[in-house]
Amino acid sequence: MRKLDILADAAKYDVSCSSSGSNRPARDGVGNTRSCGICHSYTEDGRCISLLKILYTNNCIYDCAYCINRRSNDIPRSAFTPDELAGLTMNFYNRNYIEGLFLSSGVLRSPDYTMEQLNEVARKLRNEYRFNGYIHMKAIPGADPLLVHQAGLLADRLSVNIEIPSEQQLLRLAPEKNYRSVFTPMNLISRNIAESREERKRYRKAPRFTPAGQSTQLIVGATEETDYTILRLASGLYNRQKLKRVYYSGFVPVNSHDSRLPELKQPPLVRENRLYQADWLMRFYHFRHDEILDENNPQLEQGIDPKLAYALRNPHLYPVDLDRASYEEILRVPGIGVRSARIIVANRRFGRIGFDHLKKMGVALNRAKYFIVCRELTTGIKPVVYPEQIRRKLLKSTNGAGTQLSLF
Amino acid sequence: MKVSGPYSIYTYDGSIDGFFSVVFHAFQSRIPPADILSLVSNNQIPIGDIIDVTTCPRQAARVRRGIASKSDKKNLRLVQVAHLAETRQTDMLLYRYLVRLFEKPGQSYYRNMLDPLVYDLVQAARRVKKEVHRFHGFVRFQQTRDNMYVAAIDPDNNIVRLLAPHFTSRFPHRKWLIYDVRRKYGIFHDTSGLMEVKLEGHAFELDSGYIGKNARAVREDLYRELWQTYYDSVNIKERKNSRQMRAFMPKRYWKYLPEKSKK
Numbered sequence: 001m002r003k004l005d006i007l008a009d010a011a012k013y014d015v016s017c018s019s020s021g022s023n024r025p026a027r028d029g030v031g032n033t034r035s036c037g038i039c040h041s042y043t044e045d046g047r048c049i050s051l052l053k054i055l056y057t058n059n060c061i062y063d064c065a066y067c068i069n070r071r072s073n074d075i076p077r078s079a080f081t082p083d084e085l086a087g088l089t090m091n092f093y094n095r096n097y098i099e100g101l102f103l104s105s106g107v108l109r110s111p112d113y114t115m116e117q118l119n120e121v122a123r124k125l126r127n128e129y130r131f132n133g134y135i136h137m138k139a140i141p142g143a144d145p146l147l148v149h150q151a152g153l154l155a156d157r158l159s160v161n162i163e164i165p166s167e168q169q170l171l172r173l174a175p176e177k178n179y180r181s182v183f184t185p186m187n188l189i190s191r192n193i194a195e196s197r198e199e200r201k202r203y204r205k206a207p208r209f210t211p212a213g214q215s216t217q218l219i220v221g222a223t224e225e226t227d228y229t230i231l232r233l234a235s236g237l238y239n240r241q242k243l244k245r246v247y248y249s250g251f252v253p254v255n256s257h258d259s260r261l262p263e264l265k266q267p268p269l270v271r272e273n274r275l276y277q278a279d280w281l282m283r284f285y286h287f288r289h290d291e292i293l294d295e296n297n298p299q300l301e302q303g304i305d306p307k308l309a310y311a312l313r314n315p316h317l318y319p320v321d322l323d324r325a326s327y328e329e330i331l332r333v334p335g336i337g338v339r340s341a342r343i344i345v346a347n348r349r350f351g352r353i354g355f356d357h358l359k360k361m362g363v364a365l366n367r368a369k370y371f372i373v374c375r376e377l378t379t380g381i382k383p384v385v386y387p388e389q390i391r392r393k394l395l396k397s398t399n400g401a402g403t404q405l406s407l408f
Numbered sequence: 409m410k411v412s413g414p415y416s417i418y419t420y421d422g423s424i425d426g427f428f429s430v431v432f433h434a435f436q437s438r439i440p441p442a443d444i445l446s447l448v449s450n451n452q453i454p455i456g457d458i459i460d461v462t463t464c465p466r467q468a469a470r471v472r473r474g475i476a477s478k479s480d481k482k483n484l485r486l487v488q489v490a491h492l493a494e495t496r497q498t499d500m501l502l503y504r505y506l507v508r509l510f511e512k513p514g515q516s517y518y519r520n521m522l523d524p525l526v527y528d529l530v531q532a533a534r535r536v537k538k539e540v541h542r543f544h545g546f547v548r549f550q551q552t553r554d555n556m557y558v559a560a561i562d563p564d565n566n567i568v569r570l571l572a573p574h575f576t577s578r579f580p581h582r583k584w585l586i587y588d589v590r591r592k593y594g595i596f597h598d599t600s601g602l603m604e605v606k607l608e609g610h611a612f613e614l615d616s617g618y619i620g621k622n623a624r625a626v627r628e629d630l631y632r633e634l635w636q637t638y639y640d641s642v643n644i645k646e647r648k649n650s651r652q653m654r655a656f657m658p659k660r661y662w663k664y665l666p667e668k669s670k671k
């Protein structure tokens with residue numbers, strides 16, 4: 001139990017919940033994976049617990065400044081064996097505590113050795129326990145491409161964490177790492193994914209390579225990069241490496257003070273949340289990163305969400321006529337989400353859209369009303385004239401609620 | 409049975425067949441309901457003219473066929489799922505919806521979300537589906553000595569049947585039971601298929617959902633404690649946000665989640 005405590009505790013700073021994007025039906029074994037994420041519990045800090053997220057070991061031969069497991073820390077160390085970890089996963093899964101396993105690790109002996117151990121856990125689960133549930137594994141930077149390939153055939157998702165959003169800073173904080181050691185496996189994985197897709201078009205039985213794709217994590221606030229730099233990096237990862245998700249993790253100072261890192265009283269949670277919102281805009285609202293921010297406006301506003309900020313910077317695009325405008329245009333109205341935008345477009349032929357409908361759909365009218373034309377607002381409010389006024393009004397009305405972490 | 413006045417309060421046993429029997433009765437006798445009450449989810453005795461309808465599968469089947477023939481199948485699905493919401497007004501909403509469907513057939517009303525009646529029904533169905541989705545995560549199995557996996561639940565809506573497909577596909581070769589302790593029935597699965605069951609006596613402790621110590625597998629307690637340890641250790645103090653946690657996992661669900669109901 002002590003072991004679990006140490007190794008779960010060490011894994012928790014990877015602040016993401018993900019167990020989606022792959023459908024693996026149970027044929028002759030146990031378990032399946034569902035394409036929409038199932039949360040089994042929630043932590044006291046409101047994160048979804050879906051996977052048993054754990055380190056194989058918290059031993060590490062490296063010494064990254066931002067990491068609690070770095071070799072220069074004097075902390076209790078522990079390691080699982082593949083048998084223990086596979087058994088624990090199965091027993092949790094059978095009780096419906098979890099959707100699957102998120103396996104990460106410090107670097108034990110060498111990257112190759114570590115990757116082999118992780119693969120062994122996954123192999124046991126898949127072949128001995130006939131486990132069809134979800135497995136997310138870290139690809140260890142610097143591991144042999146063959147081992148990474150094996151990992152990809154066993155796991156639903158692989159991830160290589162970039163952690164620090166610029167190479168220069170990474171070199172400063174993690175002297176044993178560089179962007180090549182991160183991007184080599186990442187590019188390899190995206191190539192393998194593409195190849196496996198192609199092959200499966202020809203032979204339906206060709207093996208699947210990480211059907212749920214790959215993801216990465218960026219630490220926010222440990223270094224000086226602007227939000228613009230971070231979003232540009234993320235957008236490149238989505239477009240070029242075809243990543244499924246980029247996770248942003250507000251820096252939590254876990255080590256006693258290191259002069260290379262800032263002293264923070266509190267992790268930058270609001271900033272992290274704004275980045276997630278901006279990320280959503282890129283993934284679901286058809287925004288490009290350089291529409292959200294640019295060289296002249298390199299930081300997301302903390303006080304208002306990025307969509308509202310965009311609308312206030314571009315008053316000439318509003319008001320949007322809900323009875324006529326395209327889906328894309330409606331998506332860009334602050335306070336209207338993907339679901340409401342769809343309902344509006346699908347239902348407006350039945351009649352004019354009015355406040356009562358919008359309210360029922362859950363549209364945040366207090367924001368949306370400044371940017372729309374609808375039954376009650378036949379000419380709309382002209383934000384061209386009043387962007388500053390609207391900003392002040394909205395800032396006042398959301399005061400205090402601004403730190404709550406909801407999306408739009 | 410007493411029939412008087414132009415309107416009456418209908419009571420029934422809470423099942424979907426019972427509800428359809430009410431609809432059948434109301435249409436045939438031309439006595440529209442002032443209210444429709446399930447005797448299972450309402451404890452108070454209604455005041456007024458009461459017609460207590462006995463559930464009749466044949467009448468229910470006729471209503472079902474009626475719905476299916478008046479429009480497309482999605483309507484039937486919507487009605488059946490919304491009925492499981494068991495909220496006070498849903499049955500009347502459903503009734504009004506069906507009246508409209510039978511009077512002006514052929515239209516796919518459910519598509520028109522601008523109509524408040526349709527919208528409320530769709531919302532009721534969404535609430536049910538949302539809870540089903542939540543319980544895909546919140547069901548907690550315990551392993552029994554004879555290698556069965558059993559779970560107690562107490563959901564807001566009557567969803568235990570809707571949980572069956574997910575767990576059947578997840579654990580296809582296993583004996584498992586998910587039991588609704590408030591509605592006092594459950595779904596049992598073994599290799600030959602699914603069965604609805606009613607348990608005699610108290611198989612589950614009502615406050616914790618645990619099965620009796622003697623019924624548990626040898627390592628059941630160990631794994632439960634490991635899970636509790638895991639839950640406690642993944643917490644990040646610096647990020648504490650209980651409000652959000654409770655929004656996702658409301659307190660009323662905690663009693664059967666071992667990680668939230670430690671003794």
Ligand code: SF4
Pocket residue numbers: 060061062063064067068069070071105106107174
């Ligand atoms: S290699 Fe990974 S585990 Fe090791 S110190 Fe760096 S971040 Fe921590």
